[in-house]
Amino acid sequence: IRCSTPTPVARVSQYACQRRTTTENNNKILTDAFEVLAESYELNQLEGPCLAFRRAASVLKSLPWAVQCLGATQGLPCLGEHTKALIEEILQYGHSFEVEKILSDERYQTLKLFTSVFGVGPKTAEKWYRRGLRSFSDILAEPSIQLNRMQQSGFLHYGDISRAVSKAEARALGNIIDEAVHAITPDGILALTGGFRRGKEFGHDVDFIVTTPEQGKEETLLPNIIDRLKEQGILLYSDYQTSTFDISKLPSHKFEAMDHFAKCFLILRLEGSLVDRGLNSTEGDSRGWRAVRVDLVSPPMERYAYALLGWTGSRQFERDLRRFARLEQHMLLDNHALYDKTKKEFLAATTERDIFAHLGLEYIEPWQRNA
Ligand code: ATP
Ligand code: MN
Ligand code: MN
Known part of the structure; x- marks a missing residue:
């Protein structure tokens, strides 16, 4: 196939935190295929190959153009032999036999x-x-x-929570949480985070950060919010985890570990006309509410910027922020703090911009973090 290589643009970084990735994906056919492989490896608990495919998908997501021939991928980072063979196969046949085989595999489907x-x-x-x-x-x-x-x-609640949450539903939940936070403490702070902060139209849940400038008060904030939601009769499930945060601890190098802030994983009952049950809603399904997954995390105010950066995602963006900090700057980053191993000191930050600056990175807007 004859195919012109796009005019050479600036080198694409191997780190997602040095790329701008919006929700517009010009290479969805390819990245969907890579993600099936990544998922398959993940379900088989093979972390290395899983990450390799996630990285490859992330690189293609950042491109402002569609890959139309293998030659166009020349010079791109994180693409190995296996991924290149897949790209070639998909460009030629429109699909990959390896991916089809995984998708029809009983073990994969069941897991x-x-x-x-x-x-x-x-x-x-x-x-x-x-x-x-x-x-x-x-x-x-x-x-x-x-x-x-x-x-x-x-x-x-399987039916409800396996259905995507819309932006309008996220906004409605934001109003409910906002009302609760401010009833408890007038100077409370609420921020939307996770996928919706990155500008996604749909999510699997809605993530919020809640805190207060009054030091120590954030500790009681979540239990108070949970009580309020219960009184309102909209709390369907709550798993509250108290803070195990220790300010003297060095940032963790393990990404997949949970952070230590107080947090809760909730299922809430969302009422009202916003709930789109579709035209074909089955008989007896005329109730005007749905169940939605909501995550709340409550860091102390002085760690707000780190928590916001950590919870905004995407997961790939977060992985690469930490990898970049460690390998390029000799620093340790996690959801709580940034530690400079050379200077042997913690770096304070009040905004996300401060953190990017400490890391020597250009600022990447939340909607450009869909790596
Ligand atoms: P989706 O639309 O599917 O919800 P998302 O990007 O919001 O996409 P989440 O799983 O909700 O995905 O995670 C949001 C962010 O919170 C991610 O950046 C993730 O790194 C972070 N996160 C999720 N769970 C935890 C946890 N237990 N501890 C620390 N960080 C977490
Ligand atoms: Mn989310
Ligand atoms: Mn979440």
Whole structure:
């Protein structure tokens, strides 16, 4: 195939935090394929190859043009032999046999189904699969399986919480949380974070940061919000985790570990006309509400900028911020702090811009972090 290489532009960085990635993806056919492979490796707990495919997908997402021939990918970082073979195959045939094989694989399909339940991770899914279970009814009919509270809610609200949350629904939830925060403390601060802050139209949940300038008061903020939501009758599930934050600890190099701020994973009942149940809603499904997953995190005010940067994502953007800090700047970054290993000191920040500046990075807007 003859194909002109796009006019050479500035070198594409291997780090997502040095690329601008909007929600507009010009290479969706390719990145969807890479993500199937990444997911398959993840479900098999093979971290290395999983990350390699996630990185490759992330690089293609950042391109302002569609890859139309393999030659166009010359000079791009993070694309190995395997990814290049896939690109070639997809450009030629419109799909990849390897990806099709994974998608039709019983093990992949079952593990995907099981992990789509709130509270079920790859390890639990694997355990159930190995016991011969293949469907939700298999699981629910198995007397020896003890579902935890989170998984019980996951099954109970499965239909609702597996359906995407819209921007309008996120806004409605923002109003509810905002009202609660300000009823508790007039100087409370609420910020939308996660995918919706990055400008996504839909999300799997809605993420918020809540805090207050009064030091120490953020500790009681979440329990108070949870009580209020309960009184309003809209709390369907709550998993509250107290803060285990220790200011003297060095930032963690392990990305997948949770942060130490007080947080809660909720399922809320969202009422009202905003709820689009679709034209084909089945009989008896005329209720005017839906269940939605909401995450709240409550850092102390002095760590607000770090928490906001950490919770805005995307996960790939976060991974690369930390990798860049460690490998290029000899610094340690996590959701709580930035530590300069050369100067042996913590770097204070009141805004995200301060953190980018400490790292020697150009500022990347939230809607450019969809890596
Ligand atoms: P989606 O639209 O699917 O919700 P998202 O980017 O908002 O996309 P989330 O899983 O909600 O994805 O995560 C939002 C951000 O919060 C991510 O950047 C992630 O790194 C961070 N995050 C999620 N869970 C935790 C956790 N337990 N501890 C620390 N950070 C977390
Ligand atoms: Mn989210
Ligand atoms: Mn979340």
